[in-house]
Amino acid sequence: MTTLVTGATGNTGRHVVAELVRRGERVRALTRNPAAAAEKFPGEVELVAGTHTQPETLDAALDGITRMHITVTAGLADTGPELVRRAVDAGVQRITVLWGGWVGPVETAVADSGVEWTRLEPQEFMSNTLFWAESIRAEGVVREPYDFPSALVHEADIAAVAAAALLDDGHAGRAYNLTGPQALTPSERIEILSRAVGRDIAFAPITHEQAVERLMATGVSRPDADYVVGWYAAPTDDSTTVVETVEQVTGRPARTFAQWVAEHAERF
Numbered sequence: 001m002t003t004l005v006t007g008a009t010g011n012t013g014r015h016v017v018a019e020l021v022r023r024g025e026r027v028r029a030l031t032r033n034p035a036a037a038a039e040k041f042p043g044e045v046e047l048v049a050g051t052h053t054q055p056e057t058l059d060a061a062l063d064g065i066t067r068m069h070i071t072v073t074a075g076l077a078d079t080g081p082e083l084v085r086r087a088v089d090a091g092v093q094r095i096t097v098l099w100g101g102w103v104g105p106v107e108t109a110v111a112d113s114g115v116e117w118t119r120l121e122p123q124e125f126m127s128n129t130l131f132w133a134e135s136i137r138a139e140g141v142v143r144e145p146y147d148f149p150s151a152l153v154h155e156a157d158i159a160a161v162a163a164a165a166l167l168d169d170g171h172a173g174r175a176y177n178l179t180g181p182q183a184l185t186p187s188e189r190i191e192i193l194s195r196a197v198g199r200d201i202a203f204a205p206i207t208h209e210q211a212v213e214r215l216m217a218t219g220v221s222r223p224d225a226d227y228v229v230g231w232y233a234a235p236t237d238d239s240t241t242v243v244e245t246v247e248q249v250t251g252r253p254a255r256t257f258a259q260w261v262a263e264h265a266e267r268f
Helices: 013-022 034-040 080-090 105-111 126-139 155-167 186-197 208-216 222-233 245-250 257-267
Strands: 002-005 026-031 046-049 067-071 094-098 116-122 141-144 174-178 202-205
Touching (some): 013 026, 013 067, 013 155, 034 046, 080 105, 094 105, 094 155, 105 116, 126 186, 141 186, 141 208, 174 245
Parallel strands (some): 026 046, 067 094, 094 116, 116 174
């Protein structure tokens, strides 16, 4: 059997591919540029050109697929339900969906698809810390409007849960809240980063509006920027409360932020 991974070169998608390969699964990776992606994956991974936001072009990519991992992105809200329908029509029997932060059209379509499904609901990705990399390298400073805790989760742990849900029984119809083993404030994360890179890193508070404008300067729309910064301004209980789902599903403890930093320290 073969699993199709959409968003295969993304923050979590590449880890999903790697975990499935580690477990001996045949993997078909969907990417806009297979030639550029080839060096990122083992040779046994089948690379196919395409994007999940254009499901009408994916008949060949879905041919022979029995399981599929979907990463919900902003561009998938309108076309995602069609992707799910085409996948089911093609014979997909099990789907994992990495949600977009709420239960929207794609998540609903997966739950209503009639096939086995598992929804992954991670809290903040540890990889969001890479947003600080440029200012740390240039100035030794992190600028954020808030210093509230967040139960950050390692992308590889999200992938490990996805692989378990795709390959093992007992996960159908489940929505898994995923966190790391600690809820850390930005200041606490900065301390860990500082020790890892061997130099002082300062925390410089900015205003809510400055944070929104900074995101908009990267091309994010005003509503999306308001949503992201607002999430940090008023964190939910789910985003700050550590749960043991990763260990319960995978049989091993969730990776720590210090482990993530050790893997990425050269980028700071």
